[in-house]
Amino acid sequence: MNKLTLTTEGDTHIVVTRHFAAPPETVYRAHTEPALIQQWLLGPDGWTMPVCINDAQPGGKMRYEWTNGKGGAFHITGEYVALEPYSRIVHIERMHLPDPTPDNHVETTFQPDGAGTLMTIRMTLPDSKTRAAMLSTGMEHGMEASYVRMEALVNATLLQASAAHNSRL
């Protein structure tokens, strides 16, 4: 079962879980080694991460920059707070759009789960309003039907955009 879950906890937390068919050490490395991160942490098709600075040690800085090659770009910056190979990572991050979003405190754990790993990401936002804004911008699944329609619209537009892009190739 690889299904992603996303739930809220209290007023300020978001919890994401996902199972992976690989041991914790492998999943941990895929989250901390830039050459590996750049292969998967990319978002929608067409986006790449040309810059991945990831100094995975307490106090170390992270900076991920994404681009879609068509003028779309944004980046996140953050700092590592604690790392326990291969079971736990604590860091703080913010998005720059270009104004920075409020700090997101993130704890990621990797627990053995059968032959694989259960990853749990627990995000803590500064207040419920920030969390609501984050959730409403597309992170939560299974929300009200209206939101599903909104997603359909977004996906359709994305398809058009990528079709337009492909036709130019």
Place this chain on the structure above:
Amino acid sequence: MTNLNSSFSALADPTRRAILARLAQGEATVMELAEPFKMTQPAISQHLKVLEAAGLVESRIDGTKRPRRLAKRGVEETEQWLATLRQALERNYQRLDDVLAAMQPQKGKKTQ
């Protein structure tokens, strides 16, 4: 310039998201928008004000009516953010599955 932060707080309300979803299917008057929501027209107007201030919705004048429609710019900006966050989660982890499979040494013989 559309203010992204106001876009986000405008989208934090489920009624406003529903209004946007309705407008995505075509323009509508306040009366038409109020109908499915069991809300008064002033209440809907209030939500529309927030959406307009965020650059997500605009109105046009048609005789005595002022139908609302999605503002392209607001949608485009919101869309980019939406796409980035939501699809990042789904697609990223599928890609990560592949990366993990490739990282597994010889013992990746599908032992469950």
